[in-house]
Amino acid sequence: MKSSNVVFVHGLMGWGPNDLGGLPYWGDAPAQFTPRFRTHLAKCGPLSSVHDCACELFAQIVGARIDYGESHSAGAGHARFSRDYTGRGFVEGWSAENPVIVIGHSAGAQTCRMLQNLLARDFWGVGSSADWVEAIVAISGPLNGSTLAYRYCDEEQGKPKMLPSALVAGALSVVSALSSVGASRLYDLHLDHWTREEASGELFAQRLDASRFVESGDNLGCDVTLHGAAHLNRSLETFENSLYLSFVSSATREGSFLGLPFLSKRHRPDRAMDLTMRDSANYIATRPDFAVAPTPDWGSGELTMALWRENDGVVNMISQRFPFIGRAHPVGGEGIFGFEDRLERGKWRHQRLDEAFGRAFDHNAATHGARMKPFEKGGREANRELYRKLAHLLDTFDAGRSERGGAQTNSSARVTAIVSTERS
Structure with a gap:
């Protein structure tokens, strides 16, 4: 290359x-x-x-x-x-x-x-x-x-299904590095185009909730x-x-609980899976059931729920x-x-x-x-x-x-005047 x-x-x-x-x-x-x-x-x-x-x-x-x-x-x-x-x-x-x-x-x-x-x-x-x-x-x-x-x-x-601030707070719990939404620069939410991350986490949350996020x-x-x-x-x-x-x-891996043959089989976390992912892995292995098809062709071929149970957490x-x-x-x-x-x-x-x-x-x-x-x-x-x-x-x-078609070499051509003009 x-x-x-x-x-x-x-x-x-x-x-x-x-x-x-x-x-x-x-x-x-x-x-x-x-x-x-x-x-x-x-x-x-x-x-x-x-x-x-x-x-x-x-x-x-x-x-x-x-x-x-x-x-x-x-x-x-x-x-x-x-x-x-x-x-x-x-x-x-x-x-x-x-x-x-x-x-x-x-x-x-x-x-x-x-x-x-x-x-x-x-x-x-x-x-x-x-x-x-x-x-x-x-x-x-x-x-x-x-x-x-x-x-x-x-x-x-x-x-x-939730307000933007609740979505952000729930996601931040995965990172578990912040004490309040938007209050610390330890983790940059990079949502400047939606609202400024103020010193007050509460003000940031209110502004985000008022947006169309x-x-x-x-x-x-x-x-x-x-x-x-x-x-x-x-x-x-x-x-x-x-x-x-x-x-x-x-x-x-697909199997029954503790390998007992009389129990139903489903995909279960491998022992190598990180503990923080096991709950989500079990969710993927059992839910959702999609009462309403997510796409028009859902339910045939590779778009059948049984084939979507194996996961990485x-x-x-x-x-x-x-x-x-x-x-x-x-x-x-x-x-x-x-x-x-x-x-x-x-x-x-x-x-x-x-x-x-x-x-x-x-x-x-x-x-x-x-x-x-x-x-x-x-x-x-x-x-x-x-x-x-x-x-x-x-x-x-x-x-x-x-x-x-033979050897190719890198060019030193420059990209200029990137953002000074109006464009869509």
Whole structure:
């Protein structure tokens, strides 16, 4: 590949390098890509929509003021502009000849897809194309949504069932680092375009509740439902010049309680699953039942509830492989490591991590989870090996392939005048 820059993108309730006292969201992963690649850690709104996160990601990579687009912002009911990264971009001269590789964990995978599609539309008016992204790597990505989202979202429309402040407070309890909503900078909610995070958590909550954050559907809670994923998959494209890899995590096993044969079987958490995810894993394994179908074609083929029970504690296993709900996208097949000669640009290729490494991977095991459990034998090394192998694959992919038409080099072309003009 010609890209020399890898951008890591966190998911729902994720964090950046300046949050949580510098706790590394991506664990040991970035270190496995040096010195061949330059690595960059993005920070997006942990509850912001896939669209808004993609706009924030673009601004950080190119070095510009965040622009969510005039028509999108007006429709959602939030400000068009937000933070300014001018002079602090990740990549100088970002272009089709100097593209990036984006690696997204969880909902960050959808952010990466949205970024490429907005680039293809030249959303920011800089002459961009889909080729500015050379590869998208999804790690435990809800490419077709997660049924866990319906614990907090309506089953009929896929919108949050609670006020925005309650949604934020509930999500922050997962991070468990803040004492009150919006009061601390230890964890940055990155909701500037909706309302300022004041010193008073109560004032922040009141302003957020008065916004259209839930009503507009412009939030990540909506986007990770099956409803939201179907909408995204209908509107997003898979592009022929890019490589698409998806790594699938799973940490449940089908069986009866304590292995007793006279009890009914269902998916239960593997003993390797983090304790904080076991309740959510059991929810996915047993609920919801969808009295109202989340998509018109629900109930046939792979869109049957029984096939959506296996999970990693947060995302259904079946959803992580490739986008198919709402609209089918090109698929290259199963197997990545050991199948390098079968990888094709423009087609999604997936691999189960448990089969590749001989151990269960829960939702966070491929990011910070392994590093936060130092006494778990082999977990951290499996995490490192995943990214060592991925870095080698990306470094050597296409080497010697005649269809590339010879060697390709990086360009030093610059992107200029990003945010000074009106655009939608």
